[in-house]
Each structure stands twice: as C-alpha cells, then as structure tokens.
Amino acid sequence: AAGEPWAEPLSRLCPGAGDAAAEERSVLLANRAACHLKDGACRLCVADCSGALELVPFGIKPLLRRAAAYEALERYGLAYVDYKTVLQVDCAVQAAHDGVNRMTKALLEKDGVNWRQKLPPIPTVPVSAQTRWSVPSAGAPGANTPPATAPRGEPGESTAAGTERARTLKEEGNELVKKGNHKKAVEKYSESLQLNQECATYTNRALCYLALKQYKEAVQDCTEALRLDPKNVKALYRRAQALKELKDYKSSIADIKSLLKTEPKNTAALRLLQELNRA
Template sequence: PPPPGAMAASPGALRRAGNEEFRRGQYGPAAALYTRALELLEAAGEAAAEERSVLLANRAACHLKDGACGLCVTDCSSALELVPFGIKPLLRRAAAYEALERYQLAYVDYKTALQVDCSIPAAHDGVNRMTKALLEKDGVNWRQKLPPIPTVPVSAQTRWSVPSAGAPGANAPPAAAQRAGPGENAAGGTEKAQTLKAEGNELVKKGNHKKAVEKYTESLKLNQECATYTNRALCYLTLKQYKEAVQDCTEALRLDPKNVKALYRRAQALKELKDYKSSIADIKSLLKTEPKNTAALRLLQELNRA
C-alpha cells in the first residue's frame, strides 16, 4: 500500500517526484508517480488539459526508455489530443515509431515537429534518417505512400510547453518560432536534394551518366553536399569532361579538404588533362590520409612513368 499521506499529495508534487526518479534512471517508479498524478487530475477534466498533457508526455518518456514503444505511442497520442502539436510528445512518438520501424509515421511526426519549431536538431536528423530508410524501403517514389502531414497553425508554432523530465533537448526560446518559415523550407530542400541524389545514384548503376549528371545538378542547387560533387565528378570522368570533373572535385574539397574520393578523381582528371604535376600533388595529399590506398599508389606509379 502507498505510504500514509501519499494519496493526499498534489499532482504537481507527484510530477516533481516522478521527474526526480526519472533523472535517477528509475523509469518504472517515475511512470507510477505520473500515473497517480494523472488519476488525481482525471476528476478535474478539461481544466487540467495542459498539466495532463505534460504528465502523459513524461510517462511516454519512461516507456520509451524502457523500450515499451507501443505504450509510448499511446501516451503521446493522448497528450497530443489534449494539447495539439506539443513538441515533446511529437518527438517521443516519432522516436517510438522509428524504433518500431514504422518509418512513414515517424517521418510525419518529425516533419510536424519541424513546423512547430524549425530549430530542433533531433527533428532535422530524424527527417534525414527517415528519408534514407524510406528511400531504401520504398524506392524513389516513397513520398507517394506517405500519410498526409498535418499543417501546424501559426498559433501552435509559438507554443512553448512546460519543461519536463527527459526532454530531448530543452525548449528553444520563442524567437525560434518566428523563423518557422525559412527553416522548414531548408529542411524540405535538403530532403528533396537527398532524393535527387539517390535518383542520380540509380542512374549511375544503370550506366546512364548523362541523366545522372542532370539529377546531381538539380540536387546541388538545393544542397551543396560533398558526396554529390564527387558523384557528379565520377560521371564527368566517364563522359570525358575532365575540366568539369576537376571543378567538382575542387568544390568537394572546399567542403571537405581531405576527401579521398575528391583527391583521387581530381588526380585522374588532371592526368587526362596532362597536368601531371598537380595530379601527383593530389595523390600525395591523399596518401597522407590513406597511405595504403592501392588505387592511388597505382595511379602514382603511372604518373611517375608519364
């Protein structure tokens, strides 16, 4: 039986006690305290919607830590019914869906969270992980199979939930809400860029380098990523467009100065352009990072004979 006086504890006191247990890694006892607080608030009904939502999101965090992903989803959904677009229940439900390999639902929650606050790294990372997972699972048309992504009303974009236990990242200051527009587009752009790059990679596998170049070019307009430059450089090498290959590798090296693929492919292009001195310099830089790189050592031998 509960200790005497415990039943009289206020929901706030129970929540604080739960937070304390959570911080100590006692997720079961924390969940039990949140449950008792919720039972006390049941009677209060609508008036306590905000407080109940926080308790449900906290209990969901306990479930997530204990690997009870189904229970985590249920609590987050209840929390979101009480207070729509709460950032913590959205992120926790996304994490639970991801663990359950329900990537489409996780994607929708991560995207919704970014509409609420575009400055959350966990949501950006989640969107990128789900994009990759769905590309692998459903192919380039993965978007067509997605459930609809809810539109977050502007009023919810400035809602800052009460800080609670086990927050995946503290709540950002309200200033972030004013930036919800551009940040969201940036995230959408990165993701479209990933899809275009993947389409380019598919075309390379099929040997269609010309078409692949078009996809990589579209991708680079949205997001300048090192790997997209080195991929396009490879296509240019195959198409014997050596000057363009050199330019792409140079761009890639601006983003990542020790990139092995960029150094190797630029050396290959420079060799074809008969600039042996610069080509040897690139191979020597590469070998500082990877002294046993056999392709590079072979190219260096050829260059020394040239």
C-alpha cells in the same frame, strides 16, 4: 513496471485528474512516455504521446518521443510525419532534422523512389501553435502564450531574417562549388536548408553529392526538390544520374522521360537516355 517509482503516481494522476488543466495532464503523459521509451516499451510510449497530443496538439516533446518510438518499431512513415510536424512547429529542432534525414533514407531503401506516395498525410500546423513551444510549459496558467524568458519576435520577422541568412549561405555554397570544394559546399547548403527549404538549394546540394559519389543522398535531395517543384528539370536530371550510378535503370529512365515531357530537346537528357538504353 509496477515497481518503478514513477508508475504509481502517474497512473493515479493521469486518468483521474479531471480537475487538472489539460496542459498539465499532457505534460505528465509526455513524461511517462519518456520513461516507456527508455524501457523499450514503444507501443505504450506511442499511446501516451498520442494522449498528450489529444490534450494539447503539436507539443514538441510528445511528437519527438512518438517519432522515436515509431522509428524503433520500424514504422518509418509515421515517424517521418511526426519529425516533419515538429519542424513546422519549430524549424530549429536539430533532432527533428536528423530524424527526417534518417527516415528519408530508410523509406527510400524500403519503398524506392516513390516512397512519398505511401506516406500518411502530414498535418498542417496552425500559426498559433508555431510560436507557443519556445519553452516547455509545466502547465502554469497562461502557458498558451510564449514565456517572457524566450522571446521569439514576430513570426514574420524571424522568417525574413532566416530567409536572408539562408540565401547568403546558399551563395557561399555556390562559390565553393565554383572552386571545386563540394564537401564544404554541402555544409553551407545544409545550413541554408535548415533555415529555408528551397528547391534550388536541394538541387545544388544534389550536384555536390553526385560529385562526391554519395548517390543515395543525391537521390534524396532531388526527391525533396521535386516535392517543392514537381517538374524541376535539374532535379529530374540529377536524380536520373544518381539512379543510374545506383543501377536503378528503370527509375532513372522514368525520370528522364518526365524531364523530356517538359524539355523535349534537352541534349544532356537525350544523351543520358541513350546511355541508359544501352545499360
């Protein structure tokens, strides 16, 4: 890529800019990574993003670009971790929500229902990093503080407002389910989950997906619910229902048996187990 207009200045600036601020070099590496990604040079993109993140941890742009490169390299577990990390920094990044959904489907198909057990650990983003990325910094002095152009309020404030809005959206979804409008309810639950990942919202959306015969999505939502609450009876039952429809009888039976450890006399579960044993 020697002929590329960006290659020469960056190759000079990045390695040898000892006096430049770490933040500035991080931005340069992230920008070069974007060029590598565009050219399909995914491994070079990963290397530059990792370099940018070593200099300034939890930058949204290098995380998203590295996730996209991992996705192109079919390293779905690593892509999932980066997309999830972005959502810890800023839960409103739609590209990261979309990426998580794509990776969940890919990993579910590749590794089955226990795909989470094979994931590398997801780093915990410190609160200090959760407020600093409201506007991409160009390495200006004082870039560690959120720019005045994009005030985000106190972290607690926005979280409380988001949680309240999420609850309202979930209740609107519940009302739509009562009316039998599962498709519209899915939209409400999806909006709610973008603001607050709650176990009950996942199991409610899974119920809608079952009604809409979208069984893979139902499995995915129940798996998310069980990550939040490993013994959740509704999540185990609904995932077992979805797995039965997908003809994955072995996994379905395993879920029902887990459920029955918590509720041995659950009649719906016992009935489903009888059906599965006949299947």
